[in-house]
Amino acid sequence: MKMLNYKNDPLLLNQETVNDLISDNKNFIFLDNEKKILNLYSAFVKKSDFIRKEKICQPLQKTVYVKVSDKLKLILQEKSSNNKEMKKLIENYIGKRSIGERVIEKWFNKNIFPFILLRILSENEKELAEWTQEIEYFTDFLNKSRFKSPLFIEELLNPQLIYLAGCSLGDGHIDKACKRWTLVDGSSDEKRLKDSKKFVEKLTLLTKNYVNKTIIKEHTTKFDLRINNKPYCRFLNFFFGLPIGSKKKAKLQVPKIIYFSENDVEKYFWRGCFDTDGSVLGSVGFSSSDKNMFKECERYLLSKEIKITFFERSINIPVKYIKRFVEIGFAHPRKQKELIQRLKITPKLKSVKEKNDQKIDSKLRKIYKVLRTDKDGYRIRVNKTSLEKSDIDIEEVKKVVKEKFNYEIKIASNDLYYFKSKKVYNYLQNLFIYEPEWRAINGEESKQLLNDWNIVWKK
Secondary structure, three states: OOOOOOOOOOOOEOOOOHHHHHHOOOOOOOEOOOOEEOOOHHHHOEHHHOEEOOEEOOHHHHOOEEEEOHHHHHHHHHHOOOHHHHHHHHHHHHOOOOOOHHHHHHHHHHOEEEHHHHHHHOOOHHHHHHHHOOEEEEEOOOOOOEEOOOOEHHHHOOHHHHHHHHHHHHHEEEOOOOOEEEEEEEOOOHHHHHHHHHHHHHHHHHHOOOEOOOEEEEOOOEEEEEEEOHHHHHHHHHHHOOOEOOHHHOOOOOOHHHHHOOOOOHHHHHHHHHHHHEEEEOEEEEEOOOHHHHHHHHHHHHHOOOOOEEOOOEEEEOHHHHHHHHHOOOOOHHHHHHHHHHHOOOOOOEEEEEOOOOOOOHHHHHHHHHEEEEOOOOEEEEOHHHHHHOOOOHHHHHHHHHHHHOOOOEEOOOOOEEEEOHHHHHHHHHHEEEEEOOOOOOHHHHHHHHHHHHHHHOO
16 A cells, blocks of 8 residues: 555645636535535645745644544544654655654644644545544644634535635735735725724624634724634635735635535625625725626626626626615625615616506507606606617607607707606606605614624624
């Protein structure tokens, strides 16, 4: 049997993430029937830990360590007859003679071992996966930074963590060394800056479910949340595709691991994205430097029957569809208030529907969906947006208005097509229902929305 080492270990990857593995249809098992996460080893231990620029590194300093239960410690003791044999196995795997037997004794005294030791002593990937259930937390060789990793798929796909992944892909950043995660939020406006502080503090409480230490740095116009934790950075990179280093060189996308969920957890991901890269300025907008994120965002919004308009580096959700956006919503304190305020105002934009008890002649049926009525001056105007989406043009509308009502359509200085007639106004009002695209929400509805949006902050 060939002895396992870093050169032939199939679980050791370069920079591949779950997104890459799923896209390439690689035979790579993540889950079993008990809903456990089978492959944590590939997430936390990389080929670059062993060799870089054709030189062997110090892998026992670069790779992660694990705090294990007493049960697993006894299993590890039984797997090797003595420390000398264990030393030989480790040195063969890492390709470097740099370990003393006393170091191994310290591992057993503290129940803290290099993750590669579990890999070496396990019979196969399945046994290694079973052992990972006995890991209390991941750490470094000095046992300073600690990361409590999800061990079951339900823990991995909970709303809080999916939301955190969305925030990370939006305004989060992992440095080149993959040791520091940073998220910045701020504003030059003093009142808005207070909400940024609340947002960062809420994120801090959320991340404390996984890490032992966070840092908030306050600046003049922003708050900087930092986590110096290598296992945490590798976890976000592997399972959720957050790039290491510059995002400009990476293809940003929705974490494909979320499709293992039977529920719509993707909305929590987009809530995180909109909280960091979104805005509420009359309508809801989303900005990104990555074109693929626009495609991903459009795909999801269309699945919710929300159409968008594109700009150079942003997308916009028209007022007509804002009410449908509430399923995603915001958890950012400032953006919550801005969206709630907008939803409490009934939009001026109106739609037209036929009254059930009235008959419409064929000529009017061609054009009625593009006509709008204004009581002020009894004006009948042509809605440009509806006209663009219809299969008729302005010349055909003019022709029908002339034949049906004997009026000429005028054009105003702002390119508005209209004519005035009290008689035609009353006639159309009798045939059609002109109503806002959606109704404003009341106080009770706003409370329910805030409760739904804030679920990401609840443990």
